[in-house]
Amino acid sequence: MSLRQFEYALAVAEEGSVTAAAELLHVAQPSVSQQIRGLEAGNSAVTLFDPHAPTGLVPTVVGRAFLREAQVAVSAARRARATARAGGEELEGEVLVAVQMGLGTRQLPGALTALRRRFPRLEVTVFEEPNPAELERLGRRGVLDLALVAEPCEGPADAHHLGDEEFVVVLGAGHPRLAADRVELRELEGEPWVRFGRDSALDGVLRDVLRDNELTPITIARVSQTATAVRWAAHGLGVTLVPASAVPQAYEHLARPVFPVVSQPVVAALRNGAGPAERALLELLRQETWHKSAFFSPVS
Known part of the structure; x- marks a missing residue:
């Protein structure tokens, strides 16, 4: 098994078809099909995707379990590459940020804009999650680089209170x-x-x-x-x-x-062993205003 195979399988799961995954990855369709067949053959001939699902290729029960672990491996590899390439102002790579719905709606965009201005080669993916249990699950699995939450996630995380x-x-x-x-x-x-x-x-x-x-x-x-x-x-x-x-x-x-x-408090939870990109984002978030009176004043 290889990281490329993991990435191909994750793309198929996200897009629901080999053709769409190939377009996303900018590779030929036969290459994606070959990598998926290789994965299945190399894992005691298991079936990762149900080819007969009415809505496209859907992961099987075994496939869903495999993809969870594949995501962890791919995220870890990307972080390792980003850390290895980091040097002075040439910081690059990928940072995955999750936000508990409703928190940091005004502060996070300002911090991210400053981060991208400072490190234009850095790629940041942000998603908003309403369910704290799901955020906690992602945090425990080590998928997230930084999360904005009302309470620190359980598991390996470095928590910083930003304000309220x-x-x-x-x-x-x-x-x-x-x-x-x-x-x-x-x-x-x-x-x-x-x-x-x-x-x-x-x-x-x-x-x-x-x-x-x-x-x-x-x-x-x-x-x-x-x-x-x-x-x-x-x-x-x-x-x-x-x-x-x-x-x-x-x-x-x-x-x-x-x-x-x-x-409620606003906590930035960083994964243990956070890299320079996450640390830079944390410092920018600290510079934002975390109290409503600075930007909200009722008008009678």
Whole structure:
């Protein structure tokens, strides 16, 4: 088995076909097919992909287990190559960043822009994950280089507290509570709520808020993105509770801090043995403002 075979198998799983994987990798289709056959033959003739699936090539049960380990191996190899090539201002390679949904919405883009300006040959991949359990699983497997989370992931990680995110409530245009600079949570009794997926960290925060303030939730909708929740609340579908930095500027006039204050820490969790790219990103994140008052001020 080779890293090239691992990369080819991961591309097939991502694209769902050998043809699309070949296009992604910029290689001939027979080359991809040959590498996959070699993998299967070299592993006691196992079948990694089901060729009869109606939606394209789908990993089998054995294939999914294999691909998880292949991803770990490929990520480790890329990090090793990046570290070996790193030298002064010629830092290059790949950094994989995961963000707990709603955190660092304004701070992370600024840090990444500065990082790319300093190291233009560095490739950074970022994805937003609503489920903290999934982030923890990825962290334990060593797939992530850096994660922005409310609590440090279990497993080998180097945690750094960057600051705190204060939550705000977003109200519909013309809502009577907009007359106040701050909204008491108990005043929201009877309001319909735009919420998030049940397994998401954001909905966990809201569940705690509803319970602690003895509010009976009326769930009008569940969404998967903070921007969607804000837009729907702004249109009067219901109210929502999000980190202040997740409110787009066009909707800030509809957002209000709440009382009692709702906040959560923002932690940058680096994998153990983090390289110079991850360390550089951490330092840039430290320079960002991690308190809502610096960029959010309610407009009456």
